[in-house]
Amino acid sequence: MELTKQLAEAVLSADPLQDKRAVQMARNGLLDAAASALAAKEDEGIQKLMALVEQEGGAAQIPVMGKGKKVSRQSAAMLNGYLIHALDYDDVHSDVRGHPSAVIIPALLSQLTDGEIYGDRFLAAYITGVEVMARLGESIGKAHYERGWHNTGTLGAIAAVCAIGYLKQVSQEGLAKAIGFAGAQSAGMRKQFGSDMKPLQAGLAAKTAVWSMDLACSGFGGNDSVLDGALGFFSLYGDQELAESRLLEGYGSTWRIVAPGLWFKVYPFCSAAHHAADAILSLMKEHAALPEQVKQVDVIFPPGGDAALIERAPSNGEEGRFSVEYVIALAIFGQTLTLDAFTKKNIPTDMRTWMKRVSRGYDQTIEPHPDAVPKGRFTIVKLTLSDSTTISKRVDIPRGAPGFALSKEDIIQKLSSVTSASQAQQILQAVEEGNAAAYLKLLA
Amino acid sequence: MELTKQLAEAVLSADPLQDKRAVQMARNGLLDAAASALAAKEDEGIQKLMALVEQEGGAAQIPVMGKGKKVSRQSAAMLNGYLIHALDYDDVHSDVRGHPSAVIIPALLSQLTDGEIYGDRFLAAYITGVEVMARLGESIGKAHYERGWHNTGTLGAIAAVCAIGYLKQVSQEGLAKAIGFAGAQSAGMRKQFGSDMKPLQAGLAAKTAVWSMDLACSGFGGNDSVLDGALGFFSLYGDQELAESRLLEGYGSTWRIVAPGLWFKVYPFCSAAHHAADAILSLMKEHAALPEQVKQVDVIFPPGGDAALIERAPSNGEEGRFSVEYVIALAIFGQTLTLDAFTKKNIPTDMRTWMKRVSRGYDQTIEPHPDAVPKGRFTIVKLTLSDSTTISKRVDIPRGAPGFALSKEDIIQKLSSVTSASQAQQILQAVEEGNAAAYLKLLA
Incomplete structure (x- = not known):
């Protein structure tokens, strides 16, 4: 079977909820992302982006974190992704060589227009997204980043589309096509580091994921083996052979959100x-x-x-x-x-x-x-x-890094430093209950 | 001076209207694009895309060709680009190794929200876009397409942003930044050939161009030398050395819309x-x-x-x-x-x-x-x-190809085959008068 279809099948058939440490790490990730986004809500870039989004118009569907305003699903994915990554205060992952949560979480939150409370399945989808992004990072080879690609952007869309696929339990064929749409729109350059465009590249990957899954679900025609072969994604952006041996090896047995694990930043600097x-x-x-x-x-x-x-x-x-x-x-x-x-x-x-x-x-x-x-x-x-x-x-191991992980209290303290203690407690409660809709509403 | 800034300067300081053959070719290109889009108006893919655009919502700003409906500027660029390329009936260019007009024209049309009649400057902007796309195609090297990139997608956004920059006479700094935003979002895979996604990649490049120029004009922060250096666009997607020697060589002395020229298709097949x-x-x-x-x-x-x-x-x-x-x-x-x-x-x-x-x-x-x-x-x-x-x-040279160019009558006949003779005449008149707004209105 081809790599694209195999990835779709692996994603849809695994059960991340079996690993309680992964679930706990996902809860911490949601808290940390909330803290990172709220810390950036006065950022100048987000004002400019929101003005541009307003100029285009769009339905009021999903809130922009900390901004008291709803925008369309795709725009929300972009803006929330930008916000989480704006100060470089959000989590990093060594396999990704980039920032998984700034892409995965906004893409998933933009699915919450149906009023459904997904419960722990939301956490499982998030674990899935981090997993796929870490595996893509390993499979694409070190040269990818070194040549100038921005992994958060180039790997984020495929990973986030897999997270959405898990959340919505789409068909294997649908997910394979969505991976194809996301792969064919993947971009992001390190040349943009040090500018507003760096965090926007995270947001754009999240937006591409939302759009790609919508395309697939609409029946729009696309290739369902974009990760495969001489003209495929890995050949173009990385290393096809490496991907074929690594991408799916042991998928679902352990979860990379735990090991090597997310690194939550204690300090708002490099x-x-x-x-x-x-x-x-x-x-x-x-x-x-x-x-x-x-x-x-x-x-x-x-x-x-x-x-x-x-x-x-x-x-x-x-x-x-x-x-x-x-x-x-x-x-x-x-x-x-x-x-x-x-x-x-x-x-x-x-x-x-x-x-x-x-x-x-x-x-x-x-x-x-x-x-x-x-x-x-x-x-x-x-x-x-x-x-x-x-x-x-x-x-050797800084506070917050895997091996010296922050306690939940540390993360709540990070959250409390950017919002009121009572709001931090409410956000914590929503996360503990697996209530993504409540989490999103509290961040509105 | 760096390549990105040099490109911006070359684009803004040249005068394509000096070459009457280029202007005539641009008029033919507009007629041919209209015929290609109207030929595709019953396409199934466009119905699905329009339903998705409606779901996101957006201001009614620019018409979708032949569909009797207005959508937001970015969405219109995407949908009109898709329509022009949907049947593979639109022009090709050998330097581009792809389809320039399906990207450049929709991106320019989406600027027509201000009620301004740009006159021949609209044609000059279109000539500029084709010129930059052809030069990018030559500069990126043959290996780019052969490896699996879809040139229409990967080169279209930068080219179209240069066309918009000329149309709106933005500053050199603004255009250099817009090129950077477009470069960092450039994508498109040949793996998608044979699916609806192929023409959509043309539309997405047009959309990215509109968005990138909006970002630059809003003052959003971005890198202004994305085409330069070891981590730059050409290093990543092609051949930096080739680009440095070819991209700007003799810019403005002759126009590639004339030589090697656009190839207008007589037949709606490969x-x-x-x-x-x-x-x-x-x-x-x-x-x-x-x-x-x-x-x-x-x-x-x-x-x-x-x-x-x-x-x-x-x-x-x-x-x-x-x-x-x-x-x-x-x-x-x-x-x-x-x-x-x-x-x-x-x-x-x-x-x-x-x-x-x-x-x-x-x-x-x-x-x-x-x-x-x-x-x-x-x-x-x-x-x-x-x-x-x-x-x-x-x-050796098929009808419609450079060296055996269609006459204006041939193109009008192509247009008349997909719409009424009277509408074809009105579209012709709008194009002759350099009235892009009237052209767009007739195609609404």
């Missing part, structure tokens, strides 16, 4: 600086040094481990999302590593001057921890104080 | 059978043989010249679009090679039996004509009659 953040906060807890007492800070990575941290002397908080120097300075100056520190607001001159005391170094002789996240990564933060004593801390 | 159609019609004019008088038909191609003609024993007219056997049988049975012969209706048994008399052959010793269209192609049709005399005809 994950490459999370290790250093944990380290400096831990050091500051033990030795509450003042800025003037710190002569020098050395931050040691494995070679290339700081590639994503492109800002060494940021001028505002938004640039500071990609600066380990700024993150360390905030901690030393006694400020919290929360959203308000990472806006367009200028960084005060004294802090910018102080940041020059931070140096980066690389050490390839240090053995990474076998469970390091990401693989091969570590960060050592070493403070040299004015009396020339030194204190240092090494972190 | 262009690979057009040479044989011309040959058999010419033979039948000279020797009106009856089916029973024809013992054998040999059709000789260069090796691989019939690759697209995948049906040797079609059972209905739709399959017959890809069958040289069926095309020859129609002519021998005295039927016209018009739309009604290429529907889902079954082919009569006597004709299906007769088709077995047609054999295909290949001859690599025959020298192709230097101006053959496509390059290297010829088709020889040889009839052996019941008295064993043989008559044969060779065609």
Whole structure:
């Protein structure tokens, strides 16, 4: 049987609810996505997108998170996907090499126009979407991302269409065709990183999934083996041979939402600086040094481990999302590593001057921890104080990453930091009850 | 200067109206697109798409050709693009290796919400779109299509956004960003050939162009050098080095809508059978043989010249679009090679039996004509009659192809075959006057 049809069959016949850890992780994922979206509701990009959507018009079907307005199903998938990913505060997954929940969750929420309460099947559909996206990420090969594709965009539509297929229990033929429509519309470029278009690429993948399933359900004609053969999706975007051996291997026995698992972000900045953040906060807890007492800070990575941290002397908080120097300075100056520190607001001159005391170094002789996240990564933060004593801390697995997962309480705290405690509790209750419609309504 | 910005500058500073042949070709292109779309108005796929668009809702802004209904600008670009390409009756361009007008024209028509009569600037914008799409086709390299990309889809969005940029005279920075949004959403797979999704890929490229320009004009953040560098569009989809040498070489000195030029289809079937159609019609004019008088038909191609003609024993007219056997049988049975012969209706048994008399052959010793269209192609049709005399005809350039262009009268005749003579005359008048708004209104 062909790969596309096999994927459709595997998706429809598995039962993710058998794995209670997967179900719990899915609940946490819904809470974390809600927190990530609400954190972004004042974002400038979303205002522009909503104005464009309004200009096109459309039925008032599904709410845009935190915005008090309903838009059409496809537009809602796009806007909610954008919102969840807007601040890069949403979960990541190492197999995906991207952001699964920002695509899967909005695509599923846009199905909730029928008033049906899907219960735990909604969670199972979400687990399915993450599973397929992780498997696509592994099957497409490392070169895909390296060449410049944005995995969240290029893999998201097929994954989300599988999640919808599970939720709606469509036929195998229908799902195979929907995969084909999604595959033939898959896009997204890393060249757009650092612009509003990056999070929009997540939203567009979600929108494509909603539209592709609608096309399939309408009986519109399409190819049902788009993942197969020399002209197929994997040949075009990646590695056909790898996909044939990996895509479906052991599907349904374990769930990738659990292992390697979602990484929920504790801090609203680039994950490459999370290790250093944990380290400096831990050091500051033990030795509450003042800025003037710190002569020098050395931050040691494995070679290339700081590639994503492109800002060494940021001028505002938004640039500071990609600066380990700024993150360390905030901690030393006694400020919290929360959203308000990472806006367009200028960084005060004294802090910018102080940041020059931070140096980066690389050490390839240090053995990474076998469970390091990401693989091969570590960060050592070493403070040299004015009396020339030194204190240092090494972190291999940052808080929130698989292996050091956030507790549900941590995630509720993240949620409470962007909305009222009572709303956070209501959202939690909806998620515990598997009531996706109530969840969506609370986020409206 | 970077390629993306250079393209934007070249597009905005050229003046296509200086070339009167280009302007005339653009007028013919508008007439041909109208004929192609109206020919498809009873297509089943368009009904399904319109139902889906209705389900999403949207403002009544731009008419869907031949359907008596207005939809939102983006939806209209999609639906009109689908309609023009639905029957594969629309123009092709050898540099594009695909269908430029099915993307460029609908994207431009969706700009006509402001009541402005753009006059000849509309034609100039269309010439610009074809120009950019042809240059992208050449610059992306042959391997792009061969690997499985559908050029109409993958190159159409960037080309159409350049056409819109010219029409609306946006800023260079705005157009560079719009190219970036379009590039990062470019998609389309040949794997979808033979399904409704093929023409939809043309429509989706048009829709992406409309949306991308709207994003750019709204101030939404995006990268303005998406065509450049190791992670750029050409690196990902094609050949960066080729693009850097070819994309802008001599931009604005001659126009590719003229040379190599648009190929307008005389017949509503696969262009690979057009040479044989011309040959058999010419033979039948000279020797009106009856089916029973024809013992054998040999059709000789260069090796691989019939690759697209995948049906040797079609059972209905739709399959017959890809069958040289069926095309020859129609002519021998005295039927016209018009739309009604290429529907889902079954082919009569006597004709299906007769088709077995047609054999295909290949001859690599025959020298192709230097101006053959496509390059290297010829088709020889040889009839052996019941008295064993043989008559044969060779065609290198089919009617409608560049080098054997249709006259305006031919195109008006194509248009008149799908609508009333008086409407055809009105459409002609609107096109002659450069009144795009009137053209669109007549097609509503």
